[in-house]
Amino acid sequence: MSEKQKNRIDRRFARLRADGRKALVTYIVAGDGGLESTVPLMHQLVASGSDLIELGVPFSDPMAEGPVIQKGHERALEHKASLRKCLELVKEFRQRDADTPVILMGYANPIEKMGAEQFADAAADAGVDGALTVDLPAEEAGPLNKLLGERDLRNIFLLTPTTSDERIESIARLASGFVYYVSLKGVTGAGHLDPESVRTNLARIRRFTELPLCVGFGIKDGASARLVSEHGDGAVVGSVLVSAIGEAADAAAAKDSVAALVGEIRTALDR
Amino acid sequence: MSDQGAIDFSAFPDASGHFGPYGGRFVSETLINALDELQAMYARLKDDPEFIAAFDYDLAHYVGRPSPLYLAERLTEAAGGARIWLKREDLNHTGAHKVNNTVGQALLAKHSGKSRVIAETGAGQHGVATATVAARLGLKCAVYMGAEDVKRQSPNVYRMKLLGAEVIPVQSGSKTLKDAMNEAMRDWVTNVDDTFYIIGTVAGPHPYPQLVRDFNSVIGREARRQSLEEFGQLPDALVACVGGGSNAIGLFHPFLNDAGVKMYGVEAGGEGLATGHHAAPLNDGVPGILHGNRTYLMEDEDGQIIETHSVSAGLDYPGVGPEHAWLKDIGRVEYVTADDEEALDAFRRLTRTEGILPALESSHAVAYALKLAATMKRSQNIVVNLSGRGDKDIFTVAAIDGIEV
Numbered sequence: 146m147s148e149k150q151k152n153r154i155d156r157r158f159a160r161l162r163a164d165g166r167k168a169l170v171t172y173i174v175a176g177d178g179g180l181e182s183t184v185p186l187m188h189q190l191v192a193s194g195s196d197l198i199e200l201g202v203p204f205s206d207p208m209a210e211g212p213v214i215q216k217g218h219e220r221a222l223e224h225k226a227s228l229r230k231c232l233e234l235v236k237e238f239r240q241r242d243a244d245t246p247v248i249l250m251g252y253a254n255p256i257e258k259m260g261a262e263q264f265a266d267a268a269a270d271a272g273v274d275g276a277l278t279v280d281l282p283a284e285e286a287g288p289l290n291k292l293l294g295e296r297d298l299r300n301i302f303l304l305t306p307t308t309s310d311e312r313i314e315s316i317a318r319l320a321s322g323f324v325y326y327v328s329l330k331g332v333t334g335a336g337h338l339d340p341e342s343v344r345t346n347l348a349r350i351r352r353f354t355e356l357p358l359c360v361g362f363g364i365k366d367g368a369s370a371r372l373v374s375e376h377g378d379g380a381v382v383g384s385v386l387v388s389a390i391g392e393a394a395d396a397a398a399a400k401d402s403v404a405a406l407v408g409e410i411r412t413a414l415d416r
Numbered sequence: 417m418s419d420q421g422a423i424d425f426s427a428f429p430d431a432s433g434h435f436g437p438y439g440g441r442f443v444s445e446t447l448i449n450a451l452d453e454l455q456a457m458y459a460r461l462k463d464d465p466e467f468i469a470a471f472d473y474d475l476a477h478y479v480g481r482p483s484p485l486y487l488a489e490r491l492t493e494a495a496g497g498a499r500i501w502l503k504r505e506d507l508n509h510t511g512a513h514k515v516n517n518t519v520g521q522a523l524l525a526k527h528s529g530k531s532r533v534i535a536e537t538g539a540g541q542h543g544v545a546t547a548t549v550a551a552r553l554g555l556k557c558a559v560y561m562g563a564e565d566v567k568r569q570s571p572n573v574y575r576m577k578l579l580g581a582e583v584i585p586v587q588s589g590s591k592t593l594k595d596a597m598n599e600a601m602r603d604w605v606t607n608v609d610d611t612f613y614i615i616g617t618v619a620g621p622h623p624y625p626q627l628v629r630d631f632n633s634v635i636g637r638e639a640r641r642q643s644l645e646e647f648g649q650l651p652d653a654l655v656a657c658v659g660g661g662s663n664a665i666g667l668f669h670p671f672l673n674d675a676g677v678k679m680y681g682v683e684a685g686g687e688g689l690a691t692g693h694h695a696a697p698l699n700d701g702v703p704g705i706l707h708g709n710r711t712y713l714m715e716d717e718d719g720q721i722i723e724t725h726s727v728s729a730g731l732d733y734p735g736v737g738p739e740h741a742w743l744k745d746i747g748r749v750e751y752v753t754a755d756d757e758e759a760l761d762a763f764r765r766l767t768r769t770e771g772i773l774p775a776l777e778s779s780h781a782v783a784y785a786l787k788l789a790a791t792m793k794r795s796q797n798i799v800v801n802l803s804g805r806g807d808k809d810i811f812t813v814a815a816i817d818g819i820e821v
Contacts, residue, residue: 204719204720205589205720205721205722206589206594206595206598206706206707206721207598208443208444208598208601208602208707209444209446209602209605210602211602212588215588219588219589222720227718227720228718228719229718252705253442253705254704254705254706254713254715254719254721255718255719255720256719257703257704257705257710257719258702258704258715258717258718258719259719279444280442280443280444280705280708281442282441282442282443282444282445282448284432284440284441285440285441285442302445303444303445303446304445305445305446305449307446307448307449307450307608308445308448308449309449312448312449316445327444327445327446330446330605330606330607330608330609331446331602331605331606332602332605332606335606
């Protein structure tokens with residue numbers, strides 16, 4: 146195994162590529178539905194066909210989220226979830242799953258509060274594989290990027306339909322693991338996909354990076370996941386899962402609906 | 417005080433929007449392009465003689481500038497020390513300094529060709545000022561306001577509706593100003609093609625802290641000139657309230673290079689600093705990242721933003737403009753507090769001694785100026801930014817007095 150492929154994200158994408166399969170990236174908010182239900186939900190995501198897990202780190206002011214994921218953050222905060230708790234949950238997840246990549250997706254302030262270096266150390270120690278910090282664009286990401294890189298952790302960046310070629314080029318130099326393409330102008334869970342725009346933008350991004358390209362925002366089911374993965378390397382699904390967790394009567398019901406949703410998307414991607 | 421003599425304050429923010437370690441641009445990638453466009457447009461227009469002339473014309477003929485510098489003789493007598501001068505931003509059209517900025521940003525919106533403006537508002541002053549300029553220019557206008565503030569500030573909600581704006585109550589989070597700002601950002605991300613976001617304070621991602629400051633700096637430029645005319649020298653001290661900090665930076669900025677002028681930013685002490693129920697991040701907060709910039713914040717041990725408290729809705733914000741954060745660290749401005757009780761006391765004293773009803777926000781500045789004046793010589797001069805009028809607050813004050821209006 147090459148040095149580069151020690152990281153679970155790199156390993157996972159290498160295997161998917163070898164198998165000719167598309168990646169299914171699933172997002173839930175840590176602590177949503179109760180702190181004790183998060184690790185069982187993560188295992189369920191994997192069992193139902195998720196290749197990578199994005200674990201949302203709850204924040205009081207999740208500026209880029211639509212109403213569904215905002216509510217997920219609010220519910221998680223009521224259960225006293227925090228960045229520290231997220232790291233503990235990943236550690237617990239790792240006791241039974243040594244392979245599935247876990248990415249912490251959140252906002253800059255909880256990391257700033259913990260201290261970027263302490264965060265990078267704790268993330269590496271807990272078995273986290275990468276971070277996606279929504280409000281840390283390339284201009285401000287340098288210090289955290291370096292700290293993560295030194296610990297063989299990946300730093301996932303967002304690219305959008307409005308990102309210029311020059312910016313794609315400079316972001317591609319910082320990005321690692323994979324690139325998260327935001328398919329539409331808007332917040333999470335919004336709007337409808339424009340397949341033509343996804344196709345042309347992914348082709349544009351492909352000129353600047355060899356990294357896997359995963360598409361998120363606006364992916365609601367197997368059909369939309371399949372549509373975007375035709376042009377990219379994978380699909381990210383979040384709001385539908387967070388919505389199901391929010392509506393579930395209890396932890397068992399949440400697990401069941403998440404299993405059904407992820408299973409359906411997996412089947413569509415593998416068809 | 418560190419070697420501030422070496423600093424040219426007019427050179428900040430730097431090219432990437434930083435004031436020392438503060439400011440910057442902490443937003444999702446989706447907004448970067450819109451911010452780049454805004455920055456490029458502002459860089460092109462800010463020194464353009466035609467743009468400056470249009471702005472000056474609107475300030476003179478629509479806002480009613482210059483606002484007077486008024487010697488508050490009976491208030492001075494009551495304080496028993498330095499002379500207290502009031503910079504009368506309360507006399508502006510719409511009743512506060514906020515309109516200086518909305519007139520400027522409306523001109524930018526017009527240049528951008530966008531047909532819709534959005535704003536966040538706490539007390540409703542910035543919302544009213546935005547709805548006002550939108551009505552004048554025939555732009556569609558949506559104002560985000562925390563659901564709690566909609567209840568607390570119903571007269572301003574109705575004013576905005578009369579002006580043709582849609583007022584959208586925000587139900588998320590603490591249902592106050594910070595949540596209104598989150599929601600306005602979300603709207604902007606979604607409708608970035610046709611929408612111009614008029615931010616109301618010197619916070620947010622670069623270039624907002626800079627352009628909101630620049631538009632409000634007319635306050636300080638006038639005060640500087642008026643001081644020389646009225647008492648033949650620069651003031652010994654400037655005092656202004658600080659929520660996000662737009663009226664304060666507007667007064668302070670043109671004096672920052674005058675090392676002899678002392679400056680005091682007055683944060684909302686709420687029920688008292690010791691109680692934790694306040695809105696004073698510069699006095700009792702820590703640096704963090706919120707709403708697109710690094711600055712001092714009120715937060716808990718996990719980095720979650722906490723709810724603030726002030727009798728004045730306009731100061732009820734857990735962050736503060738990044739330039740203030742920097743001015744605090746380098747010691748150029750001293751940031752102090754006035755609590756709810758002191759502000760209410762100052763509200764009543766100014767009303768009774770001068771016949772001027774100040775906004776509760778501005779009352780915090782008056783409260784501190786009274787204390788400060790008493791420690792200074794009678795020959796010295798303090799300029800207080802009377803940033804807004806208090807008509808909007810009479811219901812709040814009446815409720816505290818147990819009176820039904």
